[in-house]
Amino acid sequence: MKKSKYILMILAAGIFSNCADKEKDAQPKGTENFCLKENFKEKVTLESVKKEKVLENIHLTGNVEADPNKVFQFESLVNGMVVNTHFSLGDEVTKGQVLAELKSSELSSLQAELATLNAQIKVFERRLRSTEELFNDGVSSERDVLEVQSELESLKAEKEKVGNNLELYSASTQKGVFLIKAPASGHITSKSINKGEQISDDSGVLFTISEVDHVWVMANVYATNINEIKTGMKVQISSVSYPDLSFDGTISLIPKVLDEETKVMKARIILDNANGFLKPGMLVDIIAQKQLDASEVALTTKDVVFSNNEYFVLVYQSDCDVEIRKVEILASNDETLYIKNGIKEREQIISGNQLLVFEQLKNF
Structure with missing residues (x-):
């Protein structure tokens, strides 16, 4: 009888021991026997989670x-040969800077025309003075004076036109070439003109300044x-x-x-x-x-742990109550993750050295 009673007591002790073990195993992983040590706690950062407007990249x-509106393209108005260039693609240039020299027969024609006009103007200026004197003496009529004045004004207008053309082409009478100058300050962004090249008034854009x-x-x-x-x-x-x-x-x-x-x-x-x-x-x-329009919990990429293709955070309640919690990402940009679920606003997380804590918690 005593022997049977002893056997029952052993069986009961075994059952209670087994139940205790199962109860121990049923406790949440990562919450038992783990506490942040004081010296290590100084190396981590605790942050309160906040919501932000979701920014999607x-x-x-x-x-x-x-x-x-600030691009200037140059096209030649005359025919000729490029005898020199003074710029390269990418150069910075200033307005009025000489970029190229162009030798053209049209320069000689314009210069000859200008010389002829100057001579004709001198002749008609003398004729006008003589006609005015004859008019004052009653020999010539007012109509004669007006005709000479009209012819003189026409010659001066033609001279101004030729002079404007020479100025437009920046003619250098000393070198006998047209000087192509930068119409604006900027950078050379295209170039299709080279020394020795023959160009015409239909050669297209010679260079671009931007x-x-x-x-x-x-x-x-x-x-x-x-x-x-x-x-x-x-x-x-x-x-x-x-x-x-x-x-x-x-x-x-x-x-x-x-x-x-x-x-x-x-x-x-x-x-x-x-x-x-x-x-x-x-x-x-x-x-x-x-x-x-939505506002969600916002974390930085440094706040989370990425493991087995999933994202986790370490939720802090106390030094001995730290939980590994999986979170689901709603949207992200370069530095911010917007959390769909897994953590609530104002909960605290461990940020900084959280990977070390994560690895320790996994062992409990």
């Missing part, structure tokens, strides 16, 4: 262009993004030429039609370019920031 591509203190960035807006891109949206612009730089701007104009060649809508962004980093023709990446 929309990626676009584009290119840099000079402001068309002012690039302000440039246009033309963003390619494809059909899938047309409803999302709006005037006034903030954008960030980057280029592989400057991997550590970004340029902030605002979409200033969205046309009502698609570009005929590319079949995309070209949104315009005007940027200050006083430092000259952005060059016409440069390809750029554009991030347009779309603000949604």
Whole structure:
């Protein structure tokens, strides 16, 4: 009898022990026997979670262009041969600077015409004085005087026209060439003129000068993004030429039609370019920031732990109550993650060295 009673007591102890073990296993993982040590707590940062308006990034591509209102194209008005050039593509030039010299037979013709007109003017000036004297003596009529005056004024008008043409072509009588001068200050953005080349008045654009203190960035807006891109949206612009730089701007104009060649809508962004980093023709990446009506919990990429293709945060209640919690991402941009669910506003999280805490908690 005593032996049976002893066996029952052993069985009961085993059952209670097994239940205790199961109860121990049922406790939430990451909450038992873990506490932030005082010396390590100084190395982590606690942050209270806040809600923010959701900013969604929309990626676009584009290119840099000079402001068309500040682009000056030069076309030759005369025929001739280029005897010298004084500029290269990309050079900065000032208004009136001599860029090229052009030898042309038209210069000789204009100079000869000017000399002939000067001689004729002198003849008619003498004739006018003589006619006026005869008129005063009653020998000539007033009509005779007016006819000579009219002819003299016509010659002077023709001389002024020839002189204006010579000035327009910046003729150098000493060198016997036309001097092609910069019509404005800026940078040479195209050049199709070289020493020894024969040009004519139908040769097209010889060079282009563009002012690039302000440039246009033309963003390619494809059909899938047309409803999302709006005037006034903030954008960030980057280029592989400057991997550590970004340029902030605002979409200033969205046309009502698609570009005929590319079949995309070209949104315009005007940027200050006083430092000259952005060059016409440069390809750029554009991030347009779309603000949604919703407000959600916002975390930085440094606040979360990415493990097994999932995002986690460490929710802090006390030094001995830290929970690993999975969160779901609603939207994101370069530095901010907007949380759909998994954490509430004003909860505290561990930010900074959270990966070390995460690894320790996984072992409990």
